Structure formats: C-alpha cells, structure tokens
Amino acid sequence: MKARFDAAVIGAGVMGCATALFLARGGMRVVLLDRGEICREASGVNAGTLTMQMTRAALIPYALHAHEMWMNMPAWCAGGDVLATACPGLSVAFTDAEAAMLEERARIRREAGAPIELIDGRAAQVIEPGLADGVKLAGHCPIDGFASAYLTGRAFRAALQEAGVTLMEAIPVRGIDGRFVLDTPAGVIAAQRVVLAGGVWLEDMAAWLGVTLPIKVLINQLVVTERLPPVMRTVLGVASGLLSLKQYANGTVLIGGGWQGIGDRARGGLAVRPENFLGNVRLAAHTVPALRNARVVRSWLGLEAETADALPAIGPVPGIDDAWIIGSVHSGYTSGPYMGRILAQAILGEAPELPLFPINRLLQERSNAI
C-alpha cells in the first residue's frame, strides 16, 4: 500500500497536537487521529497549572522552555490561545513535616533550574494576600502560571489546519497491521511513520506493535467554584503537592491537586470519591479562607498516565523503525508543547534540543518487530 502520509499521529491531546504541528511545519504530510474530539481527554480537562513546583525535578528544564511557549502561544500557534497567564507560584507548609519536605524538594528543584526561594509565612502573605495565617515556610517561584485547559483543542485546531495536518476526529484507531497500516472504522490509513500519543491508552497502543508497556492510570478530581470577587492572585499549592489553586480572570477558582476519584481506561473518569472531594475542598479552604464563602458549581475527573518510574515515555519504539511514542509526562500539560517539539525534531532527523526519554528502560518483554 502506498503511504499517503509521512506520519500518522494517534491521539490528539497536547502531546499529539504539538508533535503533529511541528512535524508538519518540518515539511511532513501528517494525519492526526483521535477516537474522540481534539484535546477532550487529559489535555482539555486538566487543571491548567503551568508549574515548576509540581513538576518532577528531571523535567524542570523542559517545563521552563514550555512555560515560555505557553506564554506566547499565539505567536507559534497561528493565533491559538489558552489564555496562559504568568503569575508567582507558592508552595506552602503548615506543619514542620511539610516544611522539611518543602525544603528538600525546593532544593532539588532549584538545582534542576527552577528559581525557587524559600520565604516565611509573612512574606508569602505579601505575595498572596489571600493566604491563610499559620504558614511556616513557603516556596516561591516567580515563574509559574496557569492556562484555561478547555481551550486547548480550539487553540491547536486552526494551527494544525494551517500547517496542513489532516485532523480526523471521532475516528478510533483499532490496530496497526504491517508498517504502518492503521485500521479504523473509516477505512485503512497508511503512513510511513507512526507516533503513538494516546495518554492513558498508550498501553493499548504499544500492544498493537507487540510492545508491553505498563501504564498506570491516575484518576484526578477537580472542583470549580462559581465566579468570585478576587480572592487570590498566585498559583497556590501545599508542599505535598496535593493542592493546586488558582483564580481565573472570570472569577472562578479551580481546586485540584491530584486527589483520586473513581474511573478507569474503559469507563473514563466516572465519579468523585466523596471523602477525597471533602479532603480536597478542606485543604483549599484551609489555605485560602475566603473560599469558605464560595459555592461549588461543578466537579469533574480526568485520566493521567504514569509509567513505572513516573518519568516520561518519549522516543523511538525499540526494534521498530519509524515508530515513536510520546506521553506519561508528569505535569504533562505544562511541558506538553515542548515535548512535542523535541520529539518532532528527532523524527525529522534533527538532534533534539534536550534529550528524549527512551522507553527501553520500561519494557518487560517484546515480541519481534513487525
């Protein structure tokens, strides 16, 4: 079969969209497929924190580049915009144990390049007047921020089209026969290269190529309030990482932090766990007391992927020429556009600006290449 496309990217989350965009800009004929709509899974329902203080230390150099990309997204994304807003980030400790954890984590992240300084509670309240009393220590990172993640699909769409990417929504790929013939309900699609960008579904996708790549599914809960008068102006978390708070320009406050709900790959994010809902909003109200007066309007869930060592899966699929994989990036929304860019560089035969995260380390067994 003659390949119509130079590359087929499967999965239109932030990873797939960014990779497809930069491949097309690099001159390739690209098809981007999603079984649902563009950026309606993790990449459209996440908390939109563009953060250094929740990012794993190893990813901070990537996140710093990506932060810059988000802040001037319209310039490289054909005007596409997720209303990325730069603001200071605070990670606070209310107890001695949290303070100790914060000190250690801030040090490691600082060594990795994040400009985090430790300040006391009073200084933190100057930066964030909405912050409760009783903070023992705070990590302050001037480079932080947030975006409206629900706009991600809209933001990428026009750029993808302008770059000539063929976007196919509501087309689930069911398998890959041979190199590389994608089986879909809309017929087969042939491409010379394939990029697996399936979020928590990467495990299934890798299996199409005979590769066993275990991917853990995190079921993250989020809660949003009605519009409020200004109650805070930073991105706020606690040292454990289990709170993320921000107030958007429209006044709504988003409460997250990775509290786990009920769901799975097959059924998606099904329902909040009541005890985790309660724990999450209590942590939020403890940290920003003005939230007590807010009304909760909606909660929702999304699925986040994690590899065995919680580091990304980005690089070639071992043993199968021209097959690539991208995903499982911790705080992956923050780093997403940059990860897509460097993978595209590698696929285009250039040296990526920063090293990829090859998956050889994660493979348990592998059948012969197709």
Place this chain on the structure above:
Amino acid sequence: MIFDIAVLGGGPAGMAAATEAACGGARVALLEESPAPGGQVYRAPPLGFVTKPDRDRQEGDALRAALAASGATIHTGCRVWGLGGGPLVPEGQANTPFSLSALAADGAPFTVQARALILCCGTHERIIPFPGWTLPGVIGLAAATILLKAQGVLPGRRVVVAGAGPLLYAVAAKLLTGGASVAAVVDAATQVEWLRALPALAARADLLAQGAVWRAKLLAARVPILAGAQVTAAEGDNALKRVRVGERIIEADALCIGHGLVPATEATRTFRALHVHRPEDGGWVPVLDAHQRTSVPLLYAAGDGAGVRGAAAAPAAGRVAALTALQDLGIHAGAPERLSTENAALARARRAGAAMARMMALRPAMIEAIPPETIICRCEGVTRAKIEEAAAAGAGTINQLKHFTRCGMGPCQGRMCGEAAGALLANARGVSVADLGFATGRIPLRPVPMASILGDFDYADIPVPAPAPI
C-alpha cells in the same frame, strides 16, 4: 441505616412512588427541595396561607395525605447536591447502595443511602432566547406558577403571557384571578394545532374541561389571544416596559414566558444511564423499559423527568416504578394485577400527555428566528453568533462547544441554555441534536455552598495521600 428505596423528587410521580413503595413494605426515604411535597403542579401553599382549593390543590392534597400516612421518611426543604454509589464504583467492584448527599432545610448536611433509587426529578422550563429575555421583569411560566401558587404573589400589574402549551392558559387565568391585567396571551401554537390535539385530549375529559374554563375566563376579560405568534423582543432600560410581537407593541411590566418543559436528567446522566433524544418527550430522556427501569440496575425514573407526559400520567408512572423496585429488591414478589392496572392508567394518561408534549416540543422556527447577537447562555454571556463561530471552528459536540465557548459552564450548568445551544449547534453543523451528545453529568446537582459541606475539621485530620515522587 440503609433504606430499601430512596425517591428523589416529591412531585406527583415521587409522592406516588414513595407511597406505593412504603405501603408495599419497603423502608423508603423521599427527598424534596420544596418545603412541602407537591412538585410544580401540586405545589402546596406556605403554612398559614389560604388559597382557594382548586382542582390541582385537591389532587395534590390527596397524594400528600396518602404519602403522609404511608410511613415513608420524608425530607422536605432539602437540597440534594451529591450522588454516588450504585454503578459509580471502581473497576471490577460490585454495585453499592446509592448515596445522596443533601443539605437539610437548616443547612445541616446529611446523607441518605438506599439499595434502589427512583428518580422523579421533573423538568426545567425551556425558554427559547429572544432579544431582551434577560431583562428584569421577564420570568418563566414555571417561575410565575411558583409565585402565584406558593406565595400568591403577582409577577406584575400588566402582564404578557407567552410561549407554548397549556401552562400558558393556566398562568393567564391565575393572573386574572389574582387581580392582574393580562395584556395579551401570545401562543406559539396555531388554532389548527390545538384542534389536532383534541382527539388525544378527549381521553382526558377532565383536562379538556379545565382548559375550557381557563379560556372562558380569558374571553370574559377580553384578553387578546394571539395564536401562532411569538414574542420578538422584550424592551426597556433597566426593567421590562414593552413586549414586541412582530409589528405589535404591547406595554407591560411583566412577561411570563415558557416554551415547554425539558426533562431534568442531571441524575440519570451522572449515573451514566443510557439516554436517547426524543423531541416529543422534551429532549434527552433516559432509556426505560416498560417498567420504568433505566439501563442501570436498581435505578428507575418516573414522571416528567423521564419524558414529559404531564401531571396526570406521573402518579401512575411513579407507582409502576415503585412496584418494579419492590419486585427487583425481592420485598414484594407479586402485585401483577396492580402493575397492569397502573400500566393501563399510565398508557391512557400518556396519550393526552403526549399531545400536550408535542405542542410544547422545541419549535425549530423559533430557533431560526434568534438574532445573532442574542445571548443564549446567560451565565457565560455566549451569543448565537459565538456558538455558530465555534461550530465553524470545529466544535462538533455539546461537550466540545462548552470547551470552545464556555456555553453551559456557569452556575446553571446548561439547564437554561442547553437545548437552544444544542439546536443552534446542530443547525450550524447540519446534523441532528442527537448526534451532538449531551453534557456529561457531574455533581453537584445544584451549586453548593462550600461552608456547608466543609464541617469542622483540623488540618492534621485531612487525610493527605502520599505525595508524588520528586
């Protein structure tokens, strides 16, 4: 304690369901938002408030009396915000009892658990947007009914009543009785449509008679009735002054308007029951078998929330749901005769109800008539033009439209705008509304004050899970 059956919603369907279930030997809890059971149609007047006992009152009182005598636990004035349990369990686990988180009338949180759940959540009113519909002085027909029935309050002195369906004439007649002047009734249905509905309505002579009484009242008061007409604009600076109906300008200080009823499916959507789009039933409705079972085990739906069929059909549907639940739970093996009697009553009432529901179904011409700059989603200020822009930019489902425009993401969560937005999006994409899907159901069912759910807690007691690796 775990109840056998919880009933959510205390309208005619819910009252009858709870009564039937409790009389059948189940431990039953009924949860209702209003201060007293009754629902929209049989809304009870507030204590110490004397209104003339009309027909609705008498039927409502009968259902209320039976409920009170049934032994069911009744929580009124409570706001149910959380739903869980049932099928909402981790992968591989068996279903658990349903759980409903609520705030009592005094704001205290409580939870009800039950093995089976009957949803009798009623409807929201549909208002097809038109220029000026967000002006103070413009209210829904259902809201007007609440004012009139529960509080004896008039929405204005000179009122235009507009929209579709029998509620139009009921509200107009009640306004007259209350002493308001009705400047006009603007009925989207033509005389011909009413005539066509007659044969089906004949099955319910009582309804026909009731309708005739309302009409006679309007005739006697020389209220102009504009048939096959619709409000084109509501005007005024800070409050309503004038209502435009095409070329005609009508001075008024209130406009009561409603274009039919939309089943409230938040709960069935939250539990991930299967739904189907049926315009003649009011829009998206849960898929039910012949015995009011949804696709989720031990979850039932009855009354207008399961498809608009009117107050007369609701109690029978509630009883069928209760009898089925009793049987499914193994509490009461057989009441086959009762079931078939109620099923027959339901079928009769449904025919008349269906004729009314058809008249109240969404009217495509009204959607087409909405000017581009008219606000559709009032919570988020999204206009028709913005929706069509999103459609052109690639938004192809309701959930995607939310992401592109925030339409339906405000405090009402699309209850007000969902239908109009769906119809506009479908038209713009050249597909049917059914192809657009529906908004994912999520808690809270209603905005819930954080303070009321937080409770007293110590920071140290928040069970913080292990942090992510550094």
